[in-house]
Amino acid sequence: MHAKTDSEVTSLDASSPARSPRRPVYYVQSPSRDSHDGEKTTTSFHSTPVLSPMGSPPHSHAHSSVGHHSRESSSSRFSGSLKPGSRKINPNDAARGGGHRKGQKPWKEYDVIEEEGLLESEERQKSLPRRCYVLAFIVGFFVLFSFFSLILWGASKPMKPKITVQSIKFEHLSVQAGSDSTGVATDMISMNSTVKFKYRNTGTFFGVHVTSTPLDLSYSEIVIASGDLKKFYQSRKSQRTVSVAVMGNKIPLYGSGSSLSSSTGVPTVPVPLTLSFVLRSRAYVLGKLVKPKFDERIECSITFDSKKLNVARSLKNNCTYA
Template sequence: MHTKTDSEVTSLDASSTTRSPRRQAYYVQSPSHDGEKTTTSFHSTPVISPMGSPPHSHSSSSRFSASRKINNNHRNTKPWKDIDVIEEEGLLQNQDHNRSLSRRYYFLAFILGFFLLFTLFSLILWGASRPMKPHVLIKSIKFDHIRVQAGSDATGVATDMITVNSTVRFTYRNKGTFFGVHVSSTPLDLSYSDIVIGTGNMKKFYQSRRSQRLVSVAVMGSKIPLYGSGASLSSTTGMPSTPVPLKLSFEIRSRAYVLGKLVKPKYYKKVQCSVTFDPKKINVSVPLKKNSCTYD
């Protein structure tokens, strides 16, 4: 055994003081693949820690930086998620708005279609009811009383006055197959030489579909001034001794309610008849021939 001398010790101390301190070397174990077998080998890959710091400080800093990256990535991705949520809410709102608009359009289309169909149906009913005009036929007239006598009008002028009491009968037939009619009439005027000597008012009535009735109207006049036209009518008995030509005129008005008050066609028929008063046929119903009357 060799004993170091003082000079050697001194030289060793000097050399150790002059040399720089060595850094600690760390080795990292990494797997290696050899063929089918997997073995673990140690590669001499030193990881030098400056200032002699332990290796765990490097790993902790790496974890810290990794966590910061993750947090930054999370922060960076969060606004995008918020944007996606906002866009999705906007899409949902647009869908709801579109649905509400489509419902309104459907409702308006339904109302418009219903109105058009109802109008078309009403026009069809109106057109179908137009040819179904009521039928009027004057049957007879009966003179119960006629008297001509001298008198004066309201102003005191002396003239012949005539009094008439008669009855007019006619048939009214509703030819409508699916509606009834409300019937009215203008006054029935019986005139002589353009002077109305008798008037009658018909009572309003309702005629159901496909039915008819016989209507009787009293036509009367009391002390109607004739002025110069009554000279040929006067007689000693007060009744005209010769036939007297008269004229009967009135208008029948019919209104049908086909579809309530929405479809209500109206029918007008003017009637004019030539009537002859025969003194021999007093209180007798005189039938009127078809060519005696006109219906417009």
């Protein structure tokens, strides 16, 4: 073999096809979506060779491609991870109003407020009938109680006590000269007597408390003797006989006693007298709420006879009751 000259070498190189230089290979990393969770993502990188048409592409072009691809991948991944029925959030709205439009509440907060409003309305609907029930019970109770009290009052009113003045007995009666507290001379009368009457409670379901005004024995409209009745209680459907001492001591008669004077001091002529008093009975049917009252005014005409001292005089037919 002979050595090749420089011209041959040059011609050989020119005749042989030109070798193209090897182009550098670039790899782009793109995030992939995790298959296990739609909302949580993990970043995995897949290498994708990108060949630059010019052999050595500008770095700015490569970085722009990578950033654009990454944004599209992440945007598509985020939109795919949203649950059905959820509302997409506009980035512009998120930047302006914190993730929601101005004046519009997030859907979770809106649901909570709406649920609280429903609960409050249900509570009001439940509490209102309870108040109505309590009020109706109170009103009904008072109405029934008043009606019951009225029935008791109406039933007890006709059950008036029955009073009968039985007799009066004069133990002593005398008329003598004297003077009153101012020194005026006049006839003075003194007497002792006892009045008896029967009291019967006709009430079938209540007892009564009995009081009386003073029992006054008068002559010519001048009270010459008086007696006080001690109050007592009479149980239902029962009776008793009551005795009251009616007395007077040196009561001035002034001009009315001239016909009564005598040498013995005892009147020899009949002396007309009047016995009067008011008997009050009060029944407690339902405590102090229903307490019917029975008042009876009694007036009896009596004629004193000096021959019948210490003898009980019947007054059954001599009295009026009102």
